[in-house]
Structure formats: structure tokens, C-alpha cells
Amino acid sequence: MSFDAATLANPTTRVLRAYDPGHDLPTLRARFGELLAELGSNETVLGPSPRALTAMSDALAETFRYPDPQAGALKRALAEHWRIESSRIALGNGSHELLMLLAQCFADPETSVVFPEYGFAVFPIATAAVGAIGIRANALPGDHATAPYGHDLDALAAAVREDTKLVYLANPNNPTGTWFSDAELEGFLARVAQSTLVVVDEAYQEFVDAPGAGSAIRLLDSYPNLVVTRTFSKAHALAGLRIGYLLADASVVDVIERLRESFNVNMLAQVAALAALADAEHLEKVCRWTRSEREWLSAELDSRGYRVLPSQTNFVLVVLDHDAGSLEQHLFKRGVIVRPMGGYGLGHCIRISLGTRAENERLLAALP
Numbered sequence: 305m306s307f308d309a310a311t312l313a314n315p316t317t318r319v320l321r322a323y324d325p326g327h328d329l330p331t332l333r334a335r336f337g338e339l340l341a342e343l344g345s346n347e348t349v350l351g352p353s354p355r356a357l358t359a360m361s362d363a364l365a366e367t368f369r370y371p372d373p374q375a376g377a378l379k380r381a382l383a384e385h386w387r388i389e390s391s392r393i394a395l396g397n398g399s400h401e402l403l404m405l406l407a408q409c410f411a412d413p414e415t416s417v418v419f420p421e422y423g424f425a426v427f428p429i430a431t432a433a434v435g436a437i438g439i440r441a442n443a444l445p446g447d448h449a450t451a452p453y454g455h456d457l458d459a460l461a462a463a464v465r466e467d468t469k470l471v472y473l474a475n476p477n478n479p480t481g482t483w484f485s486d487a488e489l490e491g492f493l494a495r496v497a498q499s500t501l502v503v504v505d506e507a508y509q510e511f512v513d514a515p516g517a518g519s520a521i522r523l524l525d526s527y528p529n530l531v532v533t534r535t536f537s538k539a540h541a542l543a544g545l546r547i548g549y550l551l552a553d554a555s556v557v558d559v560i561e562r563l564r565e566s567f568n569v570n571m572l573a574q575v576a577a578l579a580a581l582a583d584a585e586h587l588e589k590v591c592r593w594t595r596s597e598r599e600w601l602s603a604e605l606d607s608r609g610y611r612v613l614p615s616q617t618n619f620v621l622v623v624l625d626h627d628a629g630s631l632e633q634h635l636f637k638r639g640v641i642v643r644p645m646g647g648y649g650l651g652h653c654i655r656i657s658l659g660t661r662a663e664n665e666r667l668l669a670a671l672p
Contacts, residue, residue, distance in 0.1 A: 454482030481615030
């Protein structure tokens with residue numbers, strides 16, 4: 305009889321599916337070389353701050369030592385940056401790890417977790433990983449005037465039950481690029497009891513320029529059950545280093561620290577993030593370029609007859625009148641990698657990350 309470890313896994317893990325990272329990019333880079341246009345992973349192609357690169361180079365000689373398990377210098381810098389106590393900050397191996405940790409710390413099979421339809425893939429994964437009851441609230445319809453396929457905060461509020469421990473939101477949202485306003489978020493928070501943590505993932509917040517759509521961080525003092533997650537992967541372009549952070553009430557952080565792995569943020573990530581945080585000029589350059597390129601690419605796609613949803617991120621969602629698989633394969637054969645959204649329940653959509661102008665022009669030339 306053949307051995308199958310899946311039969312030994314606990315019931316919760318047995319039914320999970322591994323996260324799908326998309327195409328095998330290392331193989332595709334070898335195949336297409338410089339002709340490959342990687343437009344599927346929402347990376348920032350301008351790259352990280354030069355200060356971050358220098359900081360990593362200077363730290364290489366010390367990598368034989370363990371990193372600071374508390375990341376004290378980075379926490380102090382983040383505390384000063386956001387004008388918040390360092391006891392209210394937790395660091396993670398990307399915000400992905402923190403989103404998972406929140407479920408591991410606060411949810412269980414006897415409780416529920418609410419998350420939006422067409423929301424970030426980690427939300428249902430984190431819920432399923434702890435065996436909690438997942439409640440998926442319907443998104444806004446595709447023809448909604450300002451946020452097609454975006455979060456329906458009324459539906460999310462209505463889905464919260466007495467046993468709901470967590471609500472996951474994203475502002476702006478991946479994969480739709482949609483967003484909600486400060487006023488809408490505050491209205492939602494006022495409807496949720498403090499016994500339920502409301503997690504707002506702000507991975508793309510730096511790119512936002514829509515009026516009235518600021519960060520939820522300003523509401524932390526008013527709503528102790530609010531948790532905000534951030535990452536250095538997007539606007540700071542440190543995706544390969546895997547570093548994110550969480551801002552919350554100190555009691556929330558205290559619980560997370562009980563389960564957080566001691567050395568979950570490596571030395572190079574810590575020094576790079578510290579340097580990137582201090583380089584406001586580079587961050588502004590990246591955000592300015594992203595907004596400009598997003599507007600340009602959206603207009604170019606629109607002029608070719610493609611429906612592009614409004615976005616406040618470094619990607620756009622294109623809605624087709626047919627299944628997106630054929631278009632994705634058409635582009636793939638030409639070395640243009642985009643992300644089909646069938647796994648999100650949006651089989652008629654593709655997500656296109658902003659590449660360099662040359663990559664974006666290659667995309668446009670490859671379109672049928």
C-alpha cells in the first residue's frame with residue numbers, strides 16, 4: 305500500500321488547497337529572456353529605495369548572526385512615523401503571515417470569520433486554516449457606479465454574528481482595485497461590536513489618490529477592535545524580502561506575540577525596511593509614477609475597447625464579455641504574463657500589473 309501523508313493530516317488541513325502563485329516565473333524568464341513581460345504579481349518595477357539596497361549591502365557581513373527578534377529599531381521608526389506606541393506594532397513575514405496569525409490567535413471552529421466576495425485570497429485561507437466558519441458577504445454588483453465588484457460594507461455588517469471574531473477587509477482591494485471612503489469605513493466600524501476585530505489590509509494604500517479615501521490608521525484610537533495591516537512589498541518594492549507590519553491596540557499585539565515566530569523577519573528585511581521608510585522622496589517618486597502609468601494604461605486599454613475598472617492600486621482589472629482563459633493564453637504564448645481571476649470567482653476578468661512602459665507597450669501590442 306502506498307504512503308499518503310494526507311491521510312495523517314488533521315481534518316482542517318486535509319481539505320485545504322495550497323496557495324496558487326501563478327506561473328513558474330523562473331522557467332519563463334529562462335524561456336523568454338528580456339522579452340518576458342511580468343504583469344501578474346503586482347510588483348513595483350521601479351525597484352526599492354537606493355538607501356535600502358545600500359543598507360542590505362552593509363549588513364551582509366553580519367548575516368551569520370540571528371536578527372533582532374523584536375526588530376526594535378524598525379518598530380521605533382514605525383512608531384515615530386505613525387505617531388503610535390511601539391507596543392501597538394507587530395511585524396510579519398509579509399502582511400500575509402500577519403493575516404494568518406490573526407485567525408490563528410482569535411478564531412477557532414466554534415467561531416465565524418466574515419470576509420468579502422472577490423476579496424484577497426488569504427482571507428478565506430486563514431479562516432479555513434483554523435477551521436473557523438467562513439461567511440462570505442456578497443460584493444457590490446459589477447455595474448456599480450463607483451466600486452464594481454468591490455466591498456459591500458452593508459452586506460458585510462449584516463453578515464457579522466455574535467460568534468464572529470474577525471472581519472477581513474482590504475482598502476484598496478486586491479484583485480478588483482476598488483476602494484471605500486473614510487466615511488464609509490467609520491460607519492461600518494460603528495456598526496460592529498468591539499468583540500469582533502475588524503482587519504483592514506492596506507497593502508496598496510500608498511497608491512491611493514482618491515479624495516476621502518485615506519488610511520484607517522487615523523481611526524485606531526477611536527476603535528480598539530480595529531487592526532490595520534501594511535506591507536513593504538508594494539510601494540516600497542521589497543516583495544522579495546517578505547516584510548509587513550500590523551498596527552492595533554496593544555492588547556491585540558500582545559496576543560499575536562504569543563504565537564509569532566521569534567525570528568520571522570530576517571536581518572536584511574529589517575535594515576532594508578528601516579532605510580526605505582526614511583526615503584520619502586523615493587516613495588513619492590514610485591507613487592507618482594504608478595498613478596500616472598495607471599491612468600495611461602487604463603486609457604490605452606479603453607481606446608482598444610477593453611473595459612477597465614477604476615483602480616487605486618498598481619494594477620488594473622479588465623472585464624471581458626467572455627471567459628478570460630483564451631486571452632490569458634494568447635498573451636502567455638507571446639511572453640506577456642497576466643493573472644486570470646477564475647480562482648476569485650471572476651472568470652471573465654484578468655488582472656494586469658503595471659510594468660515598465662516597455663512592458664506595458666508589449667502588452668498592448670500583443671492584445672488581439
